[in-house]
Amino acid sequence: MIKRIHHINFIVKDLDKALQRYRVLFGNPVGEPEMLPQRGVKLARFKVGETWLILVQPVDDEGIPAQYLKEHGEGFFLISCQVDDVRKAAKLVSSKGIEVLDRNPRQGLDDWKVMDLSPDDLFGADFQLVESAI
């Protein structure tokens, strides 16, 4: 069902500062930093092999990323796993006891359709399913 690790998100307080350090490891990010207003975040992404590495800075205090940052501090946010059909995959994992937090897929970057899995059912780890052509 899962084809590959599609992207890994890290949450940061200051995207500009974080980019300076991450450039040392991964070179220049792909494109300019982007705003994703429906999710209350600003982000930048690197391509590492076949996987995207994304730095996420919350810009809306009410948003869940901001709350997550407050509770957990900076660092790992989530791993997103690519599937062919996110609804079908969600139904399958749900039937096997892993709760899917979203009723419907949410729109991520580009054409990404994402659905989050409950960390309660994955020993505290944050995983996501993503359907994407790229």
Next chain:
Amino acid sequence: MATKSRKNQSSVDLSRRRFLVAGSTISGSFLLGLPALSLADARITSSGDTRIGFFINILENGDVIIGNNQPEIGQGLRTTLPMLVAEELDIEWDKVKIESMPLGIIKTADGYTWKYGGQGVGGSTGLTSNWTFMREVGATARLMLMQAAAELWAVPLDQCSTRPGEVICTSAGKRASYGELVKLASRLTPPDAAPPLKNMDEYRIVGKPQRNKEVMDIVTARAYYGIDTRVPGMRFAVIVRSPVLNGTVAGFDDTATRAVNGVLDVFKIEGPAEGAPYHILAHGVAVVATSTWAAIKGREALKIEWEQSPNREDSSEKFWQQNREMLSGQGQIVHDQGDFPAAIKAANKVIRHSYEVPFVSHSPLEPQNCFAWVKKDSVHIIAPTQMPSGASRAANAVTGIEREHIKVEMTRVGGGFGRRLSNDYVAEACIISKKTGWPIKLQWTREDDMKNDFYRPGGTHELAAGLDEQGKVTAWTQRLASGSKYYRRDGMKDENLWKAELYPDDFPQAMVDNYRLEYFHNTIGIPRGSWRAPAHTANAFVIQSFLDEIAHETGQDPLALRLELLGRVEQQPYSSHGATVMTPGRLSRLLKFVSNRIDYDTARPKGRGVGIATHFTFGGYAAHAIEVSVSSKGKLTIERIVAAIDCGYAVNPNAVEAQLQGGTCDGLSTALDLEITVRDGRVMQNNFDDYPLMRIASVPALFEAHVLNYDDTPTGVGEIGLPSAAPALTNAIFNATGIRIRKLPIADQLRRYS
């Protein structure tokens, strides 16, 4: 004995409108009933029809079979009503067996009247309309058994009394079981009027928690639902209904269908004309076969060409947009007290918010089904229905056969919720049976049921309140744009459409001097109907949400604000269904109770919160307090529920508790995830995968359902448990997160920004 008994009956004073009928069965047992009958009914009585009005069957071994005249839709009436009879009859409850009675109607010169008393359940009236009647049935039978004993022992009647299952005469040192007295009692002339009823403090059965008599059958799959009906020689039918609202059949190719093994016949079903009242829901094509499976396979092979429907461009998006547009203008002022415009203008502060409540499906676990056999001069129906008399009328309308020749048997109903107030599926079964001449079992699939329903109307509510310097509410308005469920009703005038959606007497009308209700009707084509606690579910959500918004925006405590409003009036007249007065203090009592139980005043950490709500309807009072947690990922967990109901007097506290639990779950389930949407004139939902009812795992272990008696008058309980559940939940979410839910269902709204 039977002849003598009939003779006695004919001697009864025929001028009485209520009298008792006695007779004996073939087995020699004793049957009693106390039906409300007209003079014309007495003619039938004297003709010796022993089935009239028979509720009690005392077997000679002491067992007692009590007839239940009402549909059983899960509300427990098949236990609760016989409890009333058993209490007054004075028998041991474990001696009682229950028998379901068919529809009983009698033709008179004035039209049809009831044979076994009114039959039908809707509007939470099943118990209240039989509360006195059923006790009188039991008390009258007890009196006649004592009369029989007095005659047998040659002692005065007033020296006889009863102990459970037997008559005793202490002065004569005599005792006899009901079973021993039954033959003698059956020969007696029934009393002129029902004897006095017991004092409530003497009750041994009523008012005590009694286990549902059918629970073992239900959990062991022995309970008989409509879907279980099997009659020798019957055929099976399914229907393809127009997928587009109000679509019609242009033509069809049934070649492949008829090639399916078992398929017997295929033909068109005419639905109602555009805009006409519904007798069935849709135009379509019926497939009749030797099994349900063959009929379904045949249906899948059918090729149908549909005419363009006038509703082919209906959509949910359009509906909500039209509502917003209508609300920007002036609607029909349907209630106006005080001087609302002046009061809102003079207010120190005005608060306005809009809310959206979606269309929802009834989704009973048992999809619609009906057995019908239309013969030349008679019809036999076996159906899960809330309104057997409606089934009789539906059958009459499509067959032309007189209702006195239409037999309607009721099975246990696998979920009513108002869906089975309509008997469209009975009409469909009759149409198919009439056309083929066969006994027909019509079966809807889950998908048929989801896509063809009389849905709860969706609507957009705009509320505004004016407040004075102290934050007291001085003006209130509710403006509603919705698709009224009274749409397409026979003889319904447009100016009365609002009456199904707004209730002028509802809280807080009596508490606010300047109060206005305004209505806008949306003509969307989706069928609408009564859904458990009808418009109360929407109105309780918006009113109880809005109160919390007022409290938040004025720095008041939500409980204190409610108690202040409720404390303004001691008692108010109530003209809507189910009561003549409303006592706000009863709501206050429940609110305080649930708030206390859930530790309302205790501060909670971020992400955790408590919400409260209350509502009055159909004579009953309820309140909910709900505690939730919302994780940083937006995951909602209902941590604790405290629900309380005041239904006056709980006849069977177990059943009331079950209704409160069920109503609460129904309300929460609907608020969490349920919505029917329309696109291109089609209902988009199919089954429980895209219409996900709440699962048992989502119900917290900490779920208290309290039954608080108030007086000695029971009210209905089937619906009151539902309306305040949703706003208590969304108020708790706000308390936990600061996110205000103004549109139902909640669905992914807590996943914002994730």
